[in-house]
Amino acid sequence: MSNSATGRATIPQTVWAARGRHTGPATEDVVRRTLRRRKENGDIDDFAEPSAPEESGHLIFEARWQVGGTVTVRARLTLVPRQRRLGEHEWTLVAEAERQWDESWPSPATRFWPEGGTPLGYDGDWDHHPTVEDLRYRQVNALPEDDKEMRHRLRDAAREAWCVNLVVHEAMTPDEDGRQPLARLLPPGLRHRVLEHRAAPQQFRAVNWALKDLGVEVPRGGAVLLPPDPAPDGYEAHEHSVRSVFLDGSEPTELFSALRHFAALRRPMPRGMEEALADLRDNWTLLTLQEQLERERRRVTMYAEALEAMTKSRDLYRQAAEDAHEALVAYRDTPSGPALPQQRPGTRQPSPLQQLTRTFERFRFTGKGSLPAPGPKASPADDGPQGTEDTQGTESTQGTESTDRQA
Template identity: 75%
Template sequence: MSNSATDRAAIPGTLWAARGRHTGPATEDVVRRTLRRHREGGDIDDFAEPLMPEGSEHRIFEARWRAVGTVMVRARLTLVPWQSRPEGYAWTLVAEAEQPWDEAWPSPATLFWPEGGSAPGYDGDWDHHPTVAGLRFRQANALPEDDKEMRRLLREAAREAWCVNLVVHEAMTPDERGRLPLARLLPPGLRHRVLEHRAAPQQLRAVNWALKVLDVEVPRGGAVLLAPDPAPDGYDRGTYSVRSVFLDGSEPTELFGAVRHFVALPRPMPRDMAQALTDLRENWTLLTVREELERERRRVAMYADALEAMTKSRDLYRQAAEEAHEALAAYRDQPAPALPLPHQRPDATRTPSALHQLTRTFERLKFSPRTPRAAPPPDDAPGGHDRTDGADRPS
């Protein structure tokens, strides 16, 4: 179990969220009948069924009402076919109010689903746990006799839970009033968000062995709230353990105080709950006349901004093109510069380079008019003796 929740946003106080399974037939008809009845009775302002893409098996229902007559609430129910049972549907329900949620407000679940057996067309098969078979929200669920099965059930119920998991140990076998679920005594806004598990008197050791993996323990004759998975930083498990719970039909004040404190805790939001909330906010279709007018105004403003940006871009492009054409025309109209004649060129050889000096030196050596010296005449040539030095003559 991961106890790190730093990467999760906290559940906002304006959100009411629940999920479950409907195991009976004609799920969509059950929802439609319930919504029509509440609209006719004035409990909700209106409801709608947004169109889904062709071939999609999902079904969506939206409803809008005003809590205490003033606070707008928007709710979205999504139905997905249950794979193991063709007639069953898994459902998620998220409702967001304009103010922090008040536990005295009506439960959104009872505005989409029938609440009691006296309602017309009543179908009580909507309150099954979404992933763990055999668990129901409006019942006191007896824990299995098998220890390993009990441990598996509690671990799966706590994983990524949208609801509050409450484990109650019966100190002694309760009477008929004590066997009724405690959640029925909660305020409407909390009633369908609590899943109650009951441990028989002889199961105390087994249930605490099963809860060891969740790092909590239930007192004898008391109750404990299972830690959320993942748990927020600084979560104190001891705060949500109650030593004595009397199963005599009276309201367990201390236990309900712990439930209220737990619900108000800034718990990390499960991933699928975050996705459902995003769908509610971004894909909402049931608008009031005022909301439609505001949406159209935002759309007109968006189009105006886009048009203004396009106009500015067009003007800048036009200005750049005109400047480019002017520069090109000026370049074409300007006469080419006249090249100077050789004798008009600036004397750049006044300071000759070393290579140039070396070349001129070789040219002087090659073409200078120097007369070569005459070769001496041979010895047998006439008058050759006359050329002897005076030192050879006899004195």
């Protein structure tokens, strides 16, 4: 598994998020009844059911309530059909408070879902794990007897987990109180974010073999918190394991301390959470009158800024067009200069270096002697005989001068 969260956005400390699966029929009716009952009891201020794109098949519910007297919490639940024939839905719940989340605040899950069973018999079936079968949040989940199946279950539960996976090894077979889930002893803000796995006394070696891929191990009779994939920065396995957990119904103080430390880490957002949080922030519809007024003011300001930018852009474009027109007129009014000689196509003008070289060549040949002055051009009729006589006279003169030198 990866051990780095580089490049991933972290979960804000103001956010509470969870995923699950409802296996009973009429999922949306269960949510509507719960929200209506919560509003009648004063547990929430208001709720709404915004419309979703028809092609998506999603159902969306929003709720707003107060915690700590003055802190507003906004939450959005999204239902996605999984098996239409059975009425099964996956759900995603994201809640954001105006300040850092306090574990003593009520669980957002109980604002949308019933806390316990009802006479209808199926209202409590909302706490199943979204992807791994036979895992539930509010129950003790015994690990399979088969080693490979155990390994796959723990690996799949830890991958891109929205919850905290807790593995507990029973040192001995617990009594009735010890068989109760430890999550019921947690504060409300952590209760529905913990998935508890139990290994029987004889499964000690098997469970550590199954945990080998995750880089952790559970002490005999102790517990360990599984790192998500990718692991948060600052996660150390030894800081999130407890050597002894007494399953006698008492509160495991050391284990809960490690769990709070784990929940406070800057954990990277698992797949899908960033989109769900953006959907909550950007598409929120359950507004108070004051919030609606502020939203309209922001919208007016945004439109005014956009209009001002468009006006500036129009003025700049108009000025550029006028400048271009003036430049074109000035160019047309400029008198034309002397025409340059046209060069025949295919010919090349000699470069300055070539011209200088030719000048030196003329000086070199001129320095050897003065060139004869050009005479009148002879007619074609006189070329032959006169040329012969001149040649013979020249040869005779050259012969006499040679004899005189030899004498």
